[in-house]
Amino acid sequence: MSLLSILFTALNLSFALLIFFLTLAFATGAPFVRSNKKAVDAMIRLARLKPGMKVYDLGSGDGTLLFRAADLGAIAVGLEINPFLVLWTNIKILLSLDRNRVTVRWQNFWRTDIHDADVVFVYLLPWRMEKLATKLENELKPGSLVISNSFIFPNWKILRSDESSHIYVFKIIDNPSSSA
Secondary structure, eight states: OOHHHHHHHHHHHHHHHHHHHHHHHHTTTTTOOOOHHHHHHHHHHHOOOOOOEEEEEOOTSSHHHHHHHTTTTEEEEEESSSSHHHHHHHHHHHOOOOTTTTEEEOOOGSSSSTTTOOOOEEEEGGGGHHHHHEEEEEEHHHHHHEEEOOOOOTTSSOOOTTTTTEEEEEEEOOOOGGGG
């Protein structure tokens, strides 16, 4: 087998894996869509992060929010199902001054315990929000904030928002059935 054939086969396999993980991400939550700068700025501002806070980004993509949160002193954890994006984020972590405050895990966030989060960032498809609300109500401590890009939780009260960026903040309360 020639070198060209091996490279072509490797390229085809990589492309097939990329398509598989993009499809898997769409089925489990949302495909990777980079948040625009205005939305990222609003998410960070509305989170009101303080040094030492624990932040999770569910479906962290390329890690943009993780690095912005770490710049403010937060401990930032990304959960991403696409290994290519995890690899890319890990490369960025190695080159970052915030490498001790940022981690990314190749994990399905539906199966990951996030009970220690102070803030959770989400950018999911609307039909996944109600299921996610149940997970968050069951796992997060009262007072934890959930910052959502573009979509709301149908039965939760919005704490604050940036309407022009479509960013919404929700707060977990003691009795989740009465709104957050």
